[in-house]
Amino acid sequence: MTRRTGEDSYERLKQTMARDRALPEGFLTLIRKDLDTLFKAYFEYPEDALKTELTPWAGEGYTLKVTLSAPRAKQVKLL
């Protein structure tokens, strides 16, 4: 065994765990649908105005970027 065994194991683990944490197909579609339901309560916008981008697990976590360009906000009555 050499000194690299520990480092090799560590690198193997990082890659294995990254693969294990891969999100299932359709995960982003589900998120987008839920976000669409939420935002449509406050804004009016065309179908392609809501953009979502998910960076998969890269050892540091998942990053979700949501961009919405809405021409109009709905009238919301605050009680």
Next chain:
Amino acid sequence: MARTIVVASGKGGVGKTTVTANLGVLLAMDGKRVILADADIGLNNLDVALCIENRVVYDIVDVAEGRAGLRDALVKDKFVPTLSVLPSAKANCSDRVRTAAFAGIIAEASTYSDYVLIDAPAGVEAGFHRAVSAAREAIVVTTPHVSAIRDADRTVSILSTYNISRMGLVVNRVRGDLVNRGETVPPEKIAALLRLPLYGVIPESDAVGVYTVLNAYGRDGAAEAYRMLKEYVAGSGNEVYDCTRRFRGLFGRLKKF
């Protein structure tokens, strides 16, 4: 109300029962009222680990099915008066203890104790979920082996979906000489990978059984490591055992032979 802590791992054989038993013994020696609950129905070992297997009259299945009260089933430890064990059943009757019933038993146990430590079964099947659902804190046990760490990672992912307010890691059976030589993943890196605070590092030791802290090898590294783990869990300390200490320097290099 007691602190309810589940000791889980994913992989079997990493030392959950030993950690549960030793941590429970040490907390009880500090005067805390401790109940150890064996949630592994069918492959239970907590009774054997604490040498109470001949004193078990009622077990958790009897309590869940109403044949005995919780206090009837608790077995007091012979050496530490404030430590009690809720034994599990030997028979493969896991389906006779529903999750809600188990949670109710643990809730009752926490009304007359300071700590309830739940020894979870290996794997992530129904028994594991039953054990976790009754706890508010978790200790994940792993060894420095790749398969154990991977299983611990999956276990942590599942634990994070439960109402667990605090989670920590214990790395068991660590060979300090291999850590020094870079031939195994150090405990601190394992904790960073799993993104958990490191509660304790327990060195590999032939002296480890239950009552590690009470046996003649009280100065053994494992005994000190368990004491430091107890202090971390109880909130009276925040250091973990340095398993590489005795392998450094001239005498350290000689110790590997």
